[in-house]
Amino acid sequence: MADKPLAVKKFKPQLSSQIMGTIPRIMILLIMGTVLAITSPHFLKPMNLINLMAMASIPIVFGLAQTIVVLTGNIDLSLGAIFSMGSVITGLIMKNMEFVPIPIAILAGLATGALMGFFNGILMAKIKLPSFIGSFALRVAVTGIANAILQGYIIYAFPENFRVLGLSRVWGIPVPVYISVVTFFIVWLILNRTKFGRRIYAVGANSEAARLSGIKNERVIIMVYIFAGILAAFAGILQTARVNSTHAFYGETSLLPSIAAVVIGGTSMFGGVGGVFGTVIGAIIMNVIQNGLNLLGIPSIYQQFIVGIIILIAVAIDQLVRNYTTKKVR
Amino acid sequence: MQINDSIKNKNITTRLKRFIDNLPPLTWVVLALIIFFTIFAPGFSKLSNLANVIRRESTLWVIATMATLLLISGGLDLSLGSAITLSGVVLALMLQAGYNAAISSFVAILSGTLIGVLNGGLVAMLGIPAFIVTLGTMNLVDGLALALTNKMAIFFDNPTMVYIGAGDILGIPIPIVIAVVIFIISYILFHHTSFGRYLIAIGENKEGTHLSGVNTKRVTWLIFVYASTMAGIAGVVLASRIQTADPLVGVGWGFEAVAAAIMGGTVRGDGKGDITYTIIGVLFILVLRNGLTVIGLPTELRIAVVGLCTLGGIIFDRLIRRREI
DSSP states (O other): OTHHHHHHHHHHHHHHHHHHHHHHHHHHHHHHHHHHHHHOTTTTSHHHHHHHHHHHHHHHHHHHHHHHHHHTTOOOTTHHHHHHHHHHHHHHHHHHOTTSOHHHHHHHHHHHHHHHHHHHHIIIIISOOOHHHHHHHHHHHHHHHHHHHHTTOOEEOOOHHHHHHHHOEETTEEHHHHHHHHHHHHHHHHHHHSHHHHHHHHHHHOHHHHHHTTOOHHHHHHHHHHHHHHHHHHHHHHHHHHHSEEOTTTTHHHHHHHHHHHHHTTOOTTSSSOOHHHHHHHHHHHHHHHHHHHHTTOOGGGHHHHHHHHHHHHHHHHHHHHHHHHOOOO | OHHHHHHHTOSHHHHHHHHHHTSOTHHHHHHHHHHHHHHHSTTTTOHHHHHHHHHHHHHHHHHHHHHHHHHHTTOOOTTHHHHHHHHHHHHHHHHHTTOOHHHHHHHHHHHHHHHHHHHHIIIIIIOOOHHHHHHHHHHHHHHHHHHHHTTOOEEOOOHHHHHHHHOEETTEEHHHHHHHHHHHHHHHHHHHSHHHHHHHHHHHOHHHHHHTTOOHHHHHHHHHHHHHHHHHHHHHHHHHHHTEEOTTTTTTHHHHHHHHHHHTTOBTTTTBOOHHHHHHHHHHHHHHHHHHHHHTOOHHHHHHHHHHHHHHHHHHHHHHHHHHO
16 A cells, blocks of 8 residues: 555656756756857858758757667667668568558658567567677677668659648647657657556666566566657657668667667666656757858768767766765775 | 685696586587588688788777676776777877887887776776766777877888798797787686786776775776787787778777677676686687678678677577576
8 A cells, every 4th residue: 555655756856857857958058059159150050950950850850769778778779770660671662562542651660660669579578688689699690681672772752742741830840849849749748647657667766666666577678669660660650750761770870879869868778767858858969060061171980989989978977976976886 | 705715626627517507508509500501611710811800800809808897897998998009099199200110119009008097097097887988988099099190091011020020930820829828818817816806806896905904096907908908919910910000990890809708608787797708709709700701691691690699699698698597
């Protein structure tokens, strides 16, 4: 009897700290925006800002997928491959089977993502592989399959009805922005207002305690990976609609920025701490950085290098703060 | 525990028996594959083919050995492949700038060492999970290699380096000699020094090892430095063999190394594993890749099949082992 209110009580401070935790990140974003506005006259132009929002919307959806996995204390390195695979399947159906309605093609892509996520979940929950090894292995296998299907070709030129998803605007704002906002709210509601969301946090914070209190850890982890797989495939399909092409290594470049967004957003790599709002800020910060690099004329060849540095700095700061506040006994 | 066992079993035959008993279950799969390819792929077991294959895969063997040592101590290095790339690129750039082979190789290997210093420092001193640190350095280094080469492969034909890549000592290709030397050094380090015992101890119980007076931070740092340095050497040898510094050459090696270690029975954070058994994991990938090439499978399909089989090999090893327990 006494257990239940206690659990709810314990959970509440986490929500407020989640919001408090994002304040310094919003400050960083504002500072970066100010600096860019001063150094580059193009930054504050409405065209650039709208473009920035549209560019950030897909990384946000993708980052949400990574966040829910990281919240359980795992990681999913195969999300980039799932991103590619989802868009490749949808693209192939649209190009080769024109009689199939577009929503069905999209659903097939999402189902592929769910299936990949399910494999991930089995690897981590049932076979008990460490998540970074299991998901990395799946990433190699899935990328290999996608490459074998396409044989190195690029699929492009999709029907107009599909490209509406990525290109058209409503009240001057691109559709992907609306989609990312809606997706964010759905994931936020699931994480903060449902049993499933509470279980995700519980498993991530202390999986043994979660198991002892009656949570089926394995099922939660499998569900989380499926959920993340669907979101990643969705992000891939959106990107295809925007860019009008897809290929087997489509998502590989998006994986690291998404992890960086999660880390910058304050979600702990150890699980249980953080949330999706931080990730949204993190994804926007990553995009402002990339946008800034472009505006400042830094060649794209350096961008991978810079993303690597950003990840290292972000995790180092995160860890230093954690070491300072928790005074870990070593 | 392991120390006691090895003292008890001084006898060669009991040792051999124990070695065979402890062979990973995958060994039988590897043997079956070898038999299969020998029958169905003429040319697979030709001596010239085998020598080329081993010369080629010696790189994988070196970094798989390193991945095993890291996993045993509870670490992980996804950036080993990047260390291979970077050292090759640095080598080519130094040669291009007119330095001689010795200085160029030294600086190239040093660039690998630096990656280890960075990785180990962040993991040991700050306590950041190894996979996220090495994921960051993997991108940092791969990006650096791309930027340094402007995304293009650099050719070089320095005679000393070509000799290292293509020459023989007593009829044995030099890349293999180097890989064997690295393996022997690692074997001695792992089985016959206190450093090796600390690695196992840290993997089993970091807190306890620390409390019993071992400087765990230093050991963790050193193993990262050692692994990256050896990966740097492997990178120099690889670049010399193909006479090219390719900024994308290391992509995929890091994963295969970790996969080979796991298929050989290394369990992370359990202090379990042995670099000798990792050879089985390396053989699995080697036999599969070469066998499928000889059969004539298209490249894309071969990569997919090798990737899937590697995943399958990991699952197979885990499932069989769990049944034994």
